[in-house]
Amino acid sequence: MVKLKKKKKEAIKMYKIAVDAMGGDHAPETVVAGVEKAREQLPNVEFILYGDLAKVKPLIQDLRQIELVQADDALGMADEPVKSVRTRKQSSLVMAATAVKTGEADAFFSAGNTGAVLAAAIFLIGRIKGISRPALMTLMPAMGGLHDAFVMMDMGANAENRASHLYEYGILGSFYAHDILQYENPRVGLLNNGTEPDKGDSVHKEAHVLLQNGSDAKYLNFIGNVESSELLQGAADVVVADGFSGNAALKATEGTAKTLMKMLKNMIKQGNLRTKLGGLLLLPALKNLGEKFNPEQYGGAVVLGVKAPVVKAHGSAGPDAIAAALGQIEKMLTINLTGNVQSFVAEHQNDLTSQQN
Missing domain, CATH: 3.40.718.10 (Isopropylmalate Dehydrogenase)
Structure with a gap:
């Protein structure tokens, strides 16, 4: 009798989402609640929360799939976006975006300053070549x-x-x-x-x-x-x-x-x-x-045209909206949306360049 070899169990691909825990009108409470809600639906995602740990840590019920990183600064809704991204390196928003730039995370989420999220996406994470x-x-x-x-x-x-x-x-x-x-x-x-x-x-x-x-x-x-x-x-x-x-x-x-x-x-x-x-x-x-x-x-709203998934939730977003935005990011990662766009742009670079002139 021939013994059949057992098929190896395929490992679930894990993704990491860098989260600006201090961004939003009701942060960090709503952000933490949204992350914990999303975690129950996304077993293949780890969340890296950047923020004031003295405020963030007591809110977390369970540290499964959650990593905490201290951020000594937080950007406000009225802060000048580009200047803040360039100079306030220890802010939770900039640190979360930088984690994507350095490869420590696969995607970036914030409910904070829209202009700062856009600036961080463009200047830190970077545009897709050809866009x-x-x-x-x-x-x-x-x-x-x-x-x-x-x-x-x-x-x-x-x-x-x-x-x-x-x-x-x-x-x-x-x-x-x-x-x-x-x-x-x-x-x-x-x-x-x-x-x-x-x-x-x-x-x-x-x-x-x-x-x-x-x-x-x-x-x-x-x-x-x-x-x-x-x-x-x-x-x-x-x-x-x-x-x-x-x-x-x-x-x-x-x-x-x-x-x-x-x-x-x-x-x-x-x-x-x-x-x-x-x-x-x-x-x-x-x-x-x-x-x-x-x-x-x-x-949330998606910044399309940059090298990794970036999603911005409304400042007043509640836990359900934040969980939905994090689920949105997971789907973008699973489908490899950014990679698909990059492949298309690279393949049709000459045509896109001619349209830009």
Whole structure:
């Protein structure tokens, strides 16, 4: 009788996420709670928390998969981003980003100063060779179309852009939608003030041409211009925008959603018995609608175009949102999103360079 050799058990690949424990409106409490929540869902992740250990350590219930590193400084929301990243080396945010730069960690997370996170991502972790302008990407809900959410970038990292930057955003956003969200051949739209190809300023007209060229070359699936009124209807899976317009559209959408929900609640409270009974019946639907617009379910904003996963949660993010953002990072690491982008850019370097000129 032939004895069969037992197959070796494959070791689970472990990842390390460097966490700015002092970043956020309610840090370190919410950050620690979010890390511990994420740890229960991510057995293949170790978390390195950088912060004031006198404040951080007493909050931790269990040190499994958690490493603590003392940081003597913490950046505030009002601190000047670039100067702070360059001069305040002992801050929790800079130390966490530096850990990725030196290879001690695989990814970087913070709920702190957005500008500082971007500066650390670009100047410490570094741009992917061939990507001229990393950008901030977020997910937004779609009420129609093929999917429940769409990718939107840039969300404020770059207030002014060249057409070539918008072209790069289309490629970066397509990778995220395809690799992370599993969207087949994601549709890319350019945010503009009209759907006609000749709409907008010179930058957007040129970007339309570049994106169409990229679509013809099968690098992405460009469907043309989209207007802000169409975004939540699922007009595109990836919406490309300059940082100023993207940020304004995001805040206008979030503000409108909050206002409408508040108006509905007030109308029900102030109405007669019939209105209140109707509101009671609508309560499950209103709750579902509120959850749809809850940014916590989507994780954080991603800095795309740098050499490692970098995710920024909202300053007021609670433990659930932080856990979701950490899960988002784990998925990016598992899929090797950054490596996939780097391989594509290296393979198509000549084409990308010609588009930038």
